[in-house]
Amino acid sequence: GDVIHRMLTATQYVAPLMANFNPSFSRNSTVQYMDNGTAFVVQWDKVYLQGKEDMGSFTFQAALHSTGRIVFGYKEIPVPVLQISATQHPVKAGLSDAFMVLNPSPDVPESRRRTIYEYHRVELDTSKITNLSAVEFTPLPTCLQHQSCEMCVSSELTFNCSWCHVLQRY
Secondary structure, eight states, rough: OOOOOOOHHHHOOOOEEEEEEEEESSSTOEEEEEOSSEEEEEEEEEETTTTGGGGEEEEEEEETTSSSSSSEEEEEEOOOOGGOOSSSSSSSSEEEEEEEEEEOOSSSSSSSSEEEEEEEEOOGGGGGOTTEEEEEOOOOGGGOOOOOOOHHHTOOOOOOOOTTTTTTTT
């Protein structure tokens, strides 16, 4: 989005493993990305926790597929994630989305008050994040997949979908 706000970044994330990593600790530590047109992959390779480098290095990745599928892959997780301190930085794994609305402030009419609405979050059980493990998120079907009125009204989706003739969309 066009708005960067500290609280928005705390509620809007795709995080295979969010923690206080220090990618500059070792020359062997890298954060790399690749986009082949059908998948965008980010890999944290041999990264260490800030101030806890003796715990060992972590290697994991997130793959966002054009189909909506998301895969988190964990190659090297040297300690249980529950043992990672959240004192300096939150420790999270999962997906979250939010949006921000600018409303007029009642106290100062020319200013705007930012309100952040987190509308969906999926948190992983971090005790399940181990060496050589993976998590796959598969999107549920939605009305967005329909390209015509006929497809929409004949859909067997379990929620109430209706066609908009003005927009030519569901």
